[in-house]
């Protein structure tokens with residue numbers, strides 16, 4: 252596919268997904284502040300958002316502020332997050348992030364990629380989620396496993412490296428859509444194009460997708 256065709260293909264994928272999953276262009280992690288979103292996103296690594304949403308209400312009632320978390324020991328979080336995979340490491344990262352935010356960022360979650368990436372347990376994906384959903388800043392695209400699966404089946408990427416997929420999408424889509432495309436690919440990945448199975452018959456992309464098992468392929 253030539254560059255111009257690829258650009259048009261990505262734009263068409265984006266248009267169709269936006270029509271189909273318009274209501275899902277927000278993070279499904281419950282939160283009421285940038286800090287709560289940061290904590291929820293750290294907990295959500297290799298875990299379902301729905302599982303995280305089950306534990307965060309009690310966690311945020313027990314520890315009400317960044318300051319509370321900064322004074323806590325990691326093990327004091329365990330009773331609240333025990334059902335989440337890797338909860339010990341995640342608890343340590345949450346407490347250490349809170350301490351760094353208190354000591355180096357005046358108690359406020361930073362809103363720059365380079366600052367967020369300094370926090371323990373925060374990689375580029377988590378930083379992108381927080382920047383776009385808590386601050387409305389599109390400085391990149393959060394690429395999760397759904398995004399990797401779907402972009403590869405669509406032929407937009409031929410790699411599992413998130414940074415390469417992120418670069419490709421950023422090249423073909425306007426910056427204001429970067430957060431949206433992440434949510435839309437995740438929505439399709441959950442709904443029709445799961446890692447385990449393709450449900451192409453009900454997919455809005457089945458006539459243009461090179462991996463489709465049904466429909467008219469161009």
Ligand code: SF4
Nearest residue numbers: 444451454457460463
């Ligand atoms: S047509 Fe099938 S393989 Fe292609 S994106 Fe849709 S569900 Fe996935």
